[in-house]
Amino acid sequence: MTTTRIARAFHLTARPTGFPTPDLFALTESPLPAPAPGQALVENLYLSVDPYHREEMDEGWELNAPLEGRAVGRVTASRDPGLAEGDLVLHRRGWRTHALVTAGTDGTRLLPSYEGVPLTAHLSILGGTGLTAYVALTRVLELRPGQDLFVSAAAGGVGTAVGRIARLLGAGRIVGSAGSAAKTARLTSELGFDAAFDYHDGPVGELLAKAAPDGIDAAVDNVGGDHLEGTIAAMREFGRIAWVGAIAQYHAAHRPPPAPRNLFDVVGKSLRLEGVLVRNHRDAQGELEDLLVPRLRTGRIAPDVTVVDGFERTVDGFLGMLRGENTGKMLIRTAGR
Amino acid sequence: MTTTRIARAFHLTARPTGFPTPDLFALTESPLPAPAPGQALVENLYLSVDPYHREEMDEGWELNAPLEGRAVGRVTASRDPGLAEGDLVLHRRGWRTHALVTAGTDGTRLLPSYEGVPLTAHLSILGGTGLTAYVALTRVLELRPGQDLFVSAAAGGVGTAVGRIARLLGAGRIVGSAGSAAKTARLTSELGFDAAFDYHDGPVGELLAKAAPDGIDAAVDNVGGDHLEGTIAAMREFGRIAWVGAIAQYHAAHRPPPAPRNLFDVVGKSLRLEGVLVRNHRDAQGELEDLLVPRLRTGRIAPDVTVVDGFERTVDGFLGMLRGENTGKMLIRTAGR
Incomplete structure (x- = not known):
């Protein structure tokens, strides 16, 4: 060979x-x-x-x-x-x-x-990005059918997996952000998202408010900074945010992303912000495969x-x-x- | 009459x-x-x-x-x-x-x-401050026996109740911050705290690190700002923070408290930050009274x-x-x- x-x-x-x-x-x-x-x-x-x-x-x-x-x-x-x-x-x-x-x-x-x-x-989707998505949705957000979800960096490895798995879990409206018009088009046409916006088109808070005018119950944030701020602003009472990383930070050579100015709304809206590291949740791999393998075999998802x-x-x-x-x-x- | x-x-x-x-x-x-x-x-x-x-x-x-x-x-x-x-x-x-x-x-x-x-x-302790403390400890932190706890504004209405109730729930080391030497003395001599510091004596992060050198598992934060930043810094992996308000903010006529610069450590240490409003937890009043009334009657707590x-x-x-x-x-x- x-x-x-x-x-x-x-x-x-x-x-x-x-x-x-x-x-x-x-x-x-x-x-x-x-x-x-x-x-x-x-x-x-x-x-x-x-x-x-x-x-x-x-x-x-x-x-x-x-x-x-x-x-x-x-x-x-x-x-x-x-x-x-x-x-x-x-x-x-x-x-x-x-x-x-x-x-x-x-x-x-x-x-x-x-x-x-x-x-x-x-x-x-069966690897680290899929497991991150699965754990964020099931263990941190404890997503319930019908809940509306926002996913930042939605066209990326974790983001696309979040979209696929959230749909299988019965999510309501799924909104994603991405970095180009081509990607936002693919999010809605191919990747199962209900709405998407290009974060270059304005302040994230405003774009998200337009894409999810009735607010969101849950979010998976890959970005931090202004995305986290916009997410907090769009959250309904008791909303939950699974924070899985800060892509922006890796690029900035360890300058921390700016903290959201509206962080205090975590109290005012009784929100939960929780960090997720996939390495702490390897035990969920079996659950993930039980959910996805039958659907990957039949081609229902790819x-x-x-x-x-x-x-x-x-x-x-x-x-x-x-x-x-x-x-x-x-x-x-x-x-x- | x-x-x-x-x-x-x-x-x-x-x-x-x-x-x-x-x-x-x-x-x-x-x-x-x-x-x-x-x-x-x-x-x-x-x-x-x-x-x-x-x-x-x-x-x-x-x-x-x-x-x-x-x-x-x-x-x-x-x-x-x-x-x-x-x-x-x-x-x-x-x-x-x-x-x-x-x-x-x-x-x-x-x-x-x-x-x-x-x-x-x-x-x-049977009113709003006690119920806030009880809900923060039991519903948000889900405090387990032996876990080490930090309480900011510990000598206040919520803070003292957190100290009393955490002790009843079997907390490990309980550390509090307060605004004067007289208060920190009372925290350790009368109010059941194991250690306390006056937040005027230096950066909160340093003072907390000295008072809890092995870190903390859980915190009830009343203050936000530098207290929240110090709390995040002292947290062990999987730590939880119940954020019950930001006293500092009330004084500042609606200037938001500064967001913690180390917020991204919420991801790195898999922390949970959750806001608590007591008005959403009135149903816990009966549990609170079941826990405290027998002890108030016998004078075990006052x-x-x-x-x-x-x-x-x-x-x-x-x-x-x-x-x-x-x-x-x-x-x-x-x-x-």
């Missing part, structure tokens, strides 16, 4: 200041490694590039070493009794064409054989992804994701497929 | 700009009214003066009319079949010596005959109150409360007792 004797990997060569540039990354080559006892060699098929990788550039990732990220690959040689040649695995040794893994350690797991489920689903083709374009895909060029989850398809 | 033929009442004569002054109030006199059919005449014994009355000065209270506030009084004449002479009632016609009330309307209710329970309890003597000093008591001169709930004892 192996198509090459060379393994390629991206390294980070320097820390960024501000928005990252391609020259901070280096594409390295090395001979294909051989698995030691207990290891399997995996040829990666899809790589995930994520907003949190921007943070990893600042302090998580080591310089001049292979980078870490989620990936799906196929076992091409195995000395791990838990993995056989041909097995599909989900693991964390992304940003490279080949990886040595061991089942059950460091996040490596054999993919369930869900016939009919696209591989890309495991890095999108993963919303933007796929960049070619391992050598990984950095392009990553930077494009940071610029918001994707609709749905941004993935890299390596040439090895 | 009536000790006078004259009814006295405070009116508001003008709206304040900034911190209110005594000249905005006028003490009026009128002949004692006679109850119409369905009404009872009550002679007030205790009046409640509250932070929210500062807001009422801006827009709730009518000018040149008797003001509204909680009071406990005794029926001196009744044409209401639900009330008999001598009955004790809780009602909303405070800020005056006598009031015409009707049982079951406009918040008027016959006080249960809890022998041994001080009358002041009904305007403090209402924490500061009582200003004399109806004519109502405005002094109110302004003193806004300046933080009380420990526990600020009440006025009318001369009529």
